[in-house]
Amino acid sequence: MxxxxxxxxxxxxxxxxxxxxxxxxxxxxxxxxxxxxxxxxxxxxxxxxxxxxxxxxxxxxxxxxxxxxxxxxCSELPLTRPTPAPAPMDPSDALHILEPWLLQWPTVVAAVTKNPDLPASKIIPLVKPLERLLDHWQVKAIAPIGSEQPYDPTIHELMDGTATPGAIVRIRYAGYYHGEALLYRAKVSPVAIGSAQG
Structure with missing residues (x-):
């Protein structure tokens, strides 16, 4: 044959x-x-x-x-011929490479969701494989962008103003867990009492 x-x-x-x-x-x-x-x-x-x-x-x-x-x-070498495989990437190394995307992408998605006419809306489907990869690695966001939570300085980082533990803050940049371990704190801003009630 x-x-x-x-x-x-x-x-x-x-x-x-x-x-x-x-x-x-x-x-x-x-x-x-x-x-x-x-x-x-x-x-x-x-x-x-x-x-x-x-x-x-x-x-x-x-x-x-x-x-x-x-x-x-997609190699011209015979499949039976042993080829040196690259060393597997440690998840912590890969997460370091992905850090800029991890910190910025959820904010981009939130902006596009509010304004679907933005040309950037075309790129959202392109990152689905990356989202699956993060899910496989058990990397989860602390909370959705724009959501409000009681301030916890162990998982939140204030971008402006002041807040006491338990005060309501709004998520502006995503933070992440890797399994049970905290990778990055979420960046937050205090929510004014009037807007929190409204």
């Missing part, structure tokens, strides 16, 4: 994963991952090992795969 060419095998496997993510074309895969069409052509040709790690990670997230899976399925 003849083995199909590398490009046919890689293209077929990419199409399979794209179908699972409702991506009907390679152009849409490139847009979803935020990479160039030339990069997708490189994958289809079995040259995944020549792509930058950051680029492979974007495509892997778009396809809900690991980078190792993507390398295995």
């Amino acid at each position: 003849t083995t199909p060419p590398v490009s046919d095998r890689c293209t077929q496997r990419l199409r399979h994963h794209m179908a699972r993510q409702n991506l009907p074309s390679f152009r849409q895969l490139a847009q979803q991952a935020g990479v160039s069409p030339a990069t997708i052509r490189q994958l289809r040709a079995g040259q995944a090992a020549r792509c930058r790690g950051e680029t492979l990670a974007k495509i892997a997230i778009a396809l809900d795969l690991t980078v190792d899976q993507l390398l295995t399925e």
Whole structure:
């Protein structure tokens, strides 16, 4: 039995994963991952090992795969040949990389929700794989943006004004737990007594 060419095998496997993510074309895969069409052509040709790690990670997230899976399925090397696997990323290292997104993204989503005409609304679906990854890692927000809670200095950080423990504050930037451990305190502002009652 003849083995199909590398490009046919890689293209077929990419199409399979794209179908699972409702991506009907390679152009849409490139847009979803935020990479160039030339990069997708490189994958289809079995040259995944020549792509930058950051680029492979974007495509892997778009396809809900690991980078190792993507390398295995889009490599010109025989699948039976052992290839050195990169050391697994420690969750704390990955969370450090994601820190700017963790702190800023919920605020962006809240702004877009209030004004759906903002062009940014188009990018919200693009981060669903990242949200699944955080859920898999048991990373949970302390509270939704804009919600009000009794002030607890152990999980809240005041951005302005003063508040005594138990006073009502509004969540302005998300804080996070990793399982039971606190990762980042939520940034909050005091709620005026009149507005809290109203």
